[in-house]
Amino acid sequence: MDWDTVDAALFDLDGVLTPTAEVHMRAWEVMFSRFLQSLDEEHDPYTDEDYFAHVDGRPRYEGVAAFLESRGIELPHGDPSDAPDDQTVCGLGNRKNDVFLEILASEGIEVYPGSLKLLDHLREVGTSVAVVSSSRNAHQVLRTSGLSPRFSVVVDGMLAAQEQIPGKPRPDTFVYAAEQLGVDPARAVVIEDAVSGVQAGAAGGFAAVVGVDRGVGEQALIAAGATRVVTDLAELVR
Numbered sequence: 001m002d003w004d005t006v007d008a009a010l011f012d013l014d015g016v017l018t019p020t021a022e023v024h025m026r027a028w029e030v031m032f033s034r035f036l037q038s039l040d041e042e043h044d045p046y047t048d049e050d051y052f053a054h055v056d057g058r059p060r061y062e063g064v065a066a067f068l069e070s071r072g073i074e075l076p077h078g079d080p081s082d083a084p085d086d087q088t089v090c091g092l093g094n095r096k097n098d099v100f101l102e103i104l105a106s107e108g109i110e111v112y113p114g115s116l117k118l119l120d121h122l123r124e125v126g127t128s129v130a131v132v133s134s135s136r137n138a139h140q141v142l143r144t145s146g147l148s149p150r151f152s153v154v155v156d157g158m159l160a161a162q163e164q165i166p167g168k169p170r171p172d173t174f175v176y177a178a179e180q181l182g183v184d185p186a187r188a189v190v191i192e193d194a195v196s197g198v199q200a201g202a203a204g205g206f207a208a209v210v211g212v213d214r215g216v217g218e219q220a221l222i223a224a225g226a227t228r229v230v231t232d233l234a235e236l237v238r
């Protein structure tokens with residue numbers, strides 16, 4: 001990657017810098033499997049395909065709503081302050097969050113070595129960096145993994161909700177991060193592992209959208225608009 005031709009790299013967090021996409025994935029599976037089993041009517045089990053198609057990369061409650069809609073299940077939306085045992089879209093999202101935080105506390109987080117290598121390289125060559133995550137836990141993940149001091153601009157699920165910035169697959173959170181860095185989107189690269197995130201990058205007029213294949217598959221990332229696909233961020237160190 002020729003970093004001389006761009007001014008900034010906008011990183012998704014979970015699955016791009018840290019292996020926490022997998023933790024989200026497990027937490028969603030635990031919550032949705034229990035939820036489907038608790039219903040009176042029979043439903044096909046929740047699968048990884050459900051995650052990739054409806055939940056991956058999207059803001060918490062939008063992921064819940066998209067999955068429920070795909071199964072024809074209707075629940076009241078509720079409110080983000082709902083308790084985890086409330087039978088609402090927000091309640092289910094918060095129920096998953098309890099599982100996510102439990103796993104995080106017991107297992108900790110290590111940054112992908114290739115991602116650290118790229119961050120070190122960008123610091124050397126003077127390319128600005130930002131984190132753009134749908135997650136409301138992004139600051140906690142950054143703190144726990146030791147990455148916080150490297151990012152002055154973090155656009156996460158909390159900030160997006162507060163500022164009413166539409167989440168991925170819309171491009172707005174990436175565009176907002178570029179603005180915060182004072183960089184023209186046409187001079188910024190988006191780095192994403194989720195289809196919804198790549199779609200967001202492709203819709204935002206960025207210099208490039210790098211898809212990171214952590215299981216979604218190269219073809220799916222290219223179909224979503226990735227201009228290049230890598231399996232490790234060290235491949236982007238020139």
Ligand SMILES: O=P(O)(O)OC[C@H]1O[C@@H](O)[C@H](O)[C@@H](O)[C@@H]1O
Pocket residue numbers: 013014015021024025055056057058059060063097133134135136137138157194
């Ligand atoms: O529930 P949270 O922490 O706000 O996160 C929502 C989403 O955040 C993203 O970063 C993950 O890639 C998703 O898969 C996850 O569902």
